[in-house]
Amino acid sequence: MKDTGTVAVCFVHAALQGLVEKGHDPAPVLRKAGIAPEVLASPRARVTPAAYGILLKIIAQVLDDELFGQDSRRMKVGTFALLCRSVVHAETLGKALDRMARFFGTVIDDVGATVSRGERTASLVLYPRTPGLPRHIFLYETLLIFMHGVACWLVRRRIPILRADFAYARPDHAAEYHVLYSARLRFDQPATAIHFDAGLLDLPCLQDEHTVKAFLRDNPENMLVKYKNVASDASRVRRLLRGLPPTEWPDFETVAAQLATSPPTLRRRLRLDGTSFRAIKDQLRRDMALALLAEPGRAVADVAADLGFAEPSAFHRAFRKWTGARPGEYQRRDRHRARP
DSSP states (O other), rough: OOOOOEEEOOOOOHHHHHHHHHTTTTHHHHHHTTGGGGGGGOTOOOOHHHHHHHHHHHHHHHTTTTTHHHSSOOTTTTHHHHHHHHTTOOHHHHHHHHHHHHHHHHOOEEEEEEEEOOOSSEEEEEEESSTTSSHHHHHHHHHHHHHHHHHHHHHHHHOSSEEESOOOOOOOOGGGGHTTTTTEEOOSSSSSSEEGGGEEEBBBOOHHHHHHHHHHHTTTTHHHOOOOOOSSSSHHHHHHHTOGGGGOOOHHHHHHHTTSSHHHHHHHHHOOOEEEOHHEEEEEHHHHHHHHTSSOOOOHHHHHHHOOOOOOHHHHHHHHHHSSOHHHHHHHHHHHHHHO
């Protein structure tokens, strides 16, 4: 099964924040994206990247703002496309990142961006231009995803983030950052920055005007899925389990042996990644459930059995905990969203 992952409901709340602050009712926007409003009441709920991507596109259209009302100035719809069409003409990744930083510095008021180069490490740094702004960390999160995603696309590979720093306190959803950015996170730092191998700045840009259209069509969903952190120990465990049906998942000791490490070492590394073996299994079942329920003709009882639940009732309870909705309700919403 393709590892599409899911998006935490906290990012749905964050995306809606600017919409609500501008006086818009979020309910119609949520319905168009296929996200039930009651999902927002469940802190542990998840949505698919497709639904979240649609949500972001709708909010951008409603506000005419591709930063979703997070900056003091609107980034009008079409600005991101102009950015992509500009950076594809850069010869190297380093030049593209410099151009990107200058571009965002022109169209954004609250946050500035710079690229610094060291002997071994390069850094993409975001900093506030005005004390007290931006009001929400979602602007930092969005800009880092946008800039890192475009950079990965330009060189046709994921750029591993060696460390990610954040100029704010650890948020409640910090565990999501391990997948979005890096296994190594630091909070309450002087600046928000992602650090990577300086040698990558010399990589040639491999995209052109002809490939921009497809990239823009598939975003922002593509950047949320394709350029995740896949080098962590947690990701290695996920890949191992994902290759097997849930009914055949091995125990922790067997997984450690297959990854050529000891159980205590793997347990410690997963803890550093902000997760556990049990949490990984739970998250995989959740993501598989969303994918399977979206398939036409899938019975809820069959999905429950495929995921290793002894009783459908146990699956119903787990799914409600994950998404805030019943499996049948999710199926109906997904089919409604899929209609032309």
